[in-house]
Amino acid sequence: MSFATSRKAYDAFMGRYADQLAPLLIAFPGVEPGDSVLDVGCGPGSLTEALAAHVGAENVAAIDPSEQFATATAERVPAADVQLGASESLPWPDDSFDAALAQLVVNFMSDADAGVGEMRRVIRPGGTVAACTWDYSGGMTMLRTFWDAALALDSGAPDEAGTMHFNDPDKLRELWLRVGLEAVETDALVVEASYRDFDDFWEPFTGGVGPAGAYCLSLDPDRRAALREECRQRLGDPDGAFTLSATAWAVKGRVAD
Ligand SMILES: C[S@@+](CC[C@H](N)C(=O)[O-])C[C@H]1O[C@@H](n2cnc3c(N)ncnc32)[C@H](O)[C@@H]1O
Numbered sequence: 001m002s003f004a005t006s007r008k009a010y011d012a013f014m015g016r017y018a019d020q021l022a023p024l025l026i027a028f029p030g031v032e033p034g035d036s037v038l039d040v041g042c043g044p045g046s047l048t049e050a051l052a053a054h055v056g057a058e059n060v061a062a063i064d065p066s067e068q069f070a071t072a073t074a075e076r077v078p079a080a081d082v083q084l085g086a087s088e089s090l091p092w093p094d095d096s097f098d099a100a101l102a103q104l105v106v107n108f109m110s111d112a113d114a115g116v117g118e119m120r121r122v123i124r125p126g127g128t129v130a131a132c133t134w135d136y137s138g139g140m141t142m143l144r145t146f147w148d149a150a151l152a153l154d155s156g157a158p159d160e161a162g163t164m165h166f167n168d169p170d171k172l173r174e175l176w177l178r179v180g181l182e183a184v185e186t187d188a189l190v191v192e193a194s195y196r197d198f199d200d201f202w203e204p205f206t207g208g209v210g211p212a213g214a215y216c217l218s219l220d221p222d223r224r225a226a227l228r229e230e231c232r233q234r235l236g237d238p239d240g241a242f243t244l245s246a247t248a249w250a251v252k253g254r255v256a257d
Contacts, residue, residue, distance in 0.1 A: 002208060003068075003069060003209070005213075007068075007069070007072040007076075009204070013209040015044065016193040017246050018046035021103060021104070022049075024189040025189065025250060028187060028189065028250050030128075033055055037060055037061070037097055037099045038060075038062070038090075038096070039103070040063055040087045040090075040105060041063070041103070041105030043064060043069050043103075043104075044076065045073035045077055047103045052080060057080050060081070061081040061092065062077070063085050067084060070083065070084045086115070087102065090118045092122045095123070095125070097122055097124070099128040102115075102116075102131040103131070104248070106172070126257050127255050128253070130251065131250070132189055133166050133249055134164075134249075136164050139245070139247025140248075145231055145234050145244075146216075147159040147160060149231045150230075153226055158215060169186035169188075182254045184252070185251070185252055186250060186252075188249060189248045193246065195241060197240055206224075
């Protein structure tokens, strides 16, 4: 369970991107102040917190199957309705919300058709279902650097560009249409994260978060040290602070009236 981890470990690894991505994912489908919104796969609450600031915490619900993450989100946004569970079986009745958002989650669902289908079920007619996933093949520099370095040392490394199915706008559009959503549109969301130095980039991988963190932890000390060095070279042996850009593919669709 690569998401059975603390908010601190997640934030150092992915939260620094998730915090930047959240306002873009809220703006993309046009979530309005006062809308009731569900955050699916909330993690430790980046999007939940941004939604609470935009629509009011009492209008926000969130769910995640990781107990540590659901607890962290409940602590971060106490007035939100935070539940422990998975997208494939949401604990809310039909037509409960104006919008459902899933930030960096669709690829982790055990059955994405069922998970996004459930998101559609709990949205009122005319409401919106939206999500985003990383551009694993190129645009997400932090993960791309890590997996290119891993592949250079181990041709069998489980590169997320291969293991994550929903990694381009066409596959997201097809999924949205398959579950019956209408007026489906896609776009690219681009963010940037800052690093104090190379260690600030590398250390979060050793926290074991997500597939990259799990792979890093699976290596013996010598192979992990070699991977660290390969990443450092691929980043141009940075001396001091640097920033990396990250592109996510976003999709939105409307629930039929
Ligand atoms: C990369 S994290 C994204 C977390 C958060 N949305 C963010 O933007 O920081 C993926 C999240 O999906 C959750 N997840 C995994 N399987 C899920 C499922 N079937 N339904 C809902 N969430 C799931 C994980 O527990 C994890 O919190």
